[in-house]
Amino acid sequence: MNQHEEYDAIVVGTGITGGWAAKELCENGLKTLVLERGPMVEHIKDYKTMNDDTWDYGLKGELSREDKKKYHVQNRVGWAPKEDSKHFFVNDLEHPYEETKRFDWIRGYHVGGRSLTWGKQTYRWSDLDFEANKKDGHGVDWPVRYTDISPWYDKVEEYIGVSGQNLGLKQLPDGKFQPPMDLNCVEIDLQKSMAEKFDDGRLLTIGRVAHITDKEKPMEGRQPCQYRNRCWRGCPFGGYFSSNSSTLPAAERTGNMTLRPNSIAYEVIYDDTTKKATGVKIIDAETNEKITFNADVIFLCASSMASVGILLQSKSERFPNGLGNDSDALGRGIMDHHYQLGANAKVEGYLDKYYKGRRPNGFYIPRFVNLDESSEKKDYIRGFGYQGSASRGSWTESVAEMGYGASLKENILKPGEWQIGATGFGEFLPYDENRVTLSVNKKDKWGLPQLNFDVEFKENEYNMRKDIKTQIATILTEAGFKDVNVYDRETGPGLGIHEMGGARMGHDAKTSIVNKYNQIHSVPNVYVTDGAFMSSSSCVNPSLTYMAFTARAANHAAEQFKLGKFV
Template structure:
């Protein structure tokens, strides 16, 4: 009996964090820095900063296939390949083989995963924007979904808090639609982008073109160098892993900060599949896991639990967490668990060419682009064929030697010509908001994976609102490029992509004001299980049209602060 008690004591912590991606890393950092003994559980293998970025410093000619996707890789990483992902030999070590973790598609869904320590914090696009005030009231305004239980003012100080630590490069643009933050110096636009900015802003009132705001340190501050992070080297090889720590990831930022406290334990290769809920105590007491290599089951215990396994896996864990109190899944009194899947639809926009400026070029390979904030259904720009709006991401540049792949010719003269910069080009693509819809959902399938756990079945698609929005994304892009003086404008509106293409999956365990219509409260607590917190994409109530990761960070820091205070008050 004493041996059993000692064993349980060794498996007991103040807090458990499930998942090590962007939000999980933040949860671990905040909880340990506030004095808690924390266990971080990661379902994938360990991945160490710098030493486990094997391709980070390689040149293109060092890859047998020059980084291309081989036929076998396209089959094994089929969701990545289908969605336009990059399972090439230079970066597939950062992604998960889809054949190892299958899922069912009632309607097609592209689910891109990175099961290893750090998760998708090592492969994300790093674009980091605050949501604006109307993003938090949109559902209430037009009646789609439920009302957010918080407002911009509730999250604003936490946006500032996470921005300073993460290192967001950006310019203070003074736009209500895209609130300013705490930035390190902005990256610079090139000549084509400045040309586009001048033309668009001259001809279209209320439309703006700004430099993107990435979680990439342009000029490292002391808060960054203290953790071993350095300024960006402008190589634009971010997806291979940044050995300089310039871009924000769990490995470069939150993990070393948490480890410095001496209060973090990280265990990898443990698939968390169930939260243990004690009906007598009316609270969660731990987490059940299975070792992905040995298939041995284990239980860990804690006073508070943060679920940050990413939108789908967090909901998957909650669905399996049944008890007398929650027969349909943890916090699922509302039947909203697994519903309201959202993503950003993209693939509509335009590109153009620019004459002149042949004496101008740019320095380095900037791992960032430009951003055109939402203008549709904002201020005086009213639309009748869709609600909400979209923004554009893109960049300008000069054509390089890659153009030779589609040009006729051979020999010394042909190759010499490829060493000279070509014409200036500019391209923008829209990121559109998706409305919450309870029929867009995921379920537990009857089929089991190789660990004996249920796989996920997806049943989600773009809604009718995207049709008119995508036409506007394409037409408005072409209209702006034409007004700015670009030539040979080409439009696109690719309707073949599925939900998941934006890799911004949201919903599935949304926040709300009423336990009858939501899964979480205003502090990301599970209704009816107040010591369980969900702060990843599953918590989102609407999708906005800007990248969501900065909001995950802010929600996590806010929830962790609240959780520790409540724990000290003995309310958890």
């Protein structure tokens, strides 16, 4: 590449938001350089484990002792990485960070980022979420409301393909859905029980998930979900949405995108004369060469904490504490969602029933607390929802060591008993004291300062966690399930893998970093559209909201660029 080549726009990051920024900017005619700190991952070609089976690995897919040392942080999540997916998670020994207080930072450095391994759960925010900060006084008021974002939710859902069911709930707006996946017989039983036993509006539905289910509606380069549930390896069918299968190919088709992997962005360059950013500095991950690329528009989509880190490192005489940091809000208000707590139970009966395929989705119980006076809780504010599923146990769980002969043959042909469980996802308040900073003396192998996390749950979060466990135990018990087991595993912020905040959106530069279009207040040609801009967290999975805001911001940037506002 010619580093002196001029670009109209630079996008830092290729994950959920980077792909969308690239697509929208390129389709609007902007010559766009897309930077990714990790290696290239080409759709299908580089999904090297996509068709493997458990028995293809020596340890049934588990990591070796040596690999567990390399992925000691990534393994905190409990389900990843495994031998079949470790290449989509960072080596923690090579990418360290500091923890003043425990923070579980789950990452993937490669083209596509965590869009290859995300859970695909896609839910809209409502005005209950956008108005919460203003109503209860925690955090800064959002400068947008649902009506501002609704058409962008429409655009994103129709493009990525979201299956789900419209419910008419004020706390969970309906969307543009493809046919919903089916609940199984036990999940339907729980759905009926909740409708009969509770009169407070709680209900169960199939998860809203970014998987194609409409076989009659072709999507370019993608096919319907095949129910393999091997999503975290990369899907050769493009059944679920990822940057690699969808937005990046769309950007490439325009002829306006230049994609540069192995490019570690670490600083946005500020020009005090024009009062605008002029480009981005990178380190080539393979050669260690430092290179500068110039452009009129900059999009930071590196993932929430990484984008905050870049802004903190972007110091100048005008911004000694980080680009756009007139408010001292940069790095503050870090949030995540509650995770690793809920309940499970045994299910009697239904032994004559099973299900077809491996549905890569579960059921969802939307928020039902603190919606109005009748559902108000006295010891915490905001709310939570549940994600869960029912399934049958292992086909061999009833085989004991003494099994042999006819009895053994009979047992291995029968699946085990049914079981059901649900995990709570609760809202985390935006506290200014919860922050990320640059390490004073620790650097990574490229000489860049490590991030230091000082983030914790507080009283509101702990009180909510208690009720999350109480409510799901009640729901399962009322349904008649047996041996209800409540769990609350050791965890810290970050493990929900929904880390957000640090460059929050607000009305003015005195209290926030970006405006209602995701522009840095004092540097309007720099947009931050990954989770860093979030001013509160809601209780639903955030990726759909990131994508909607990114599409909106990219179209705003293209319009401003064409009007000559950034020249």
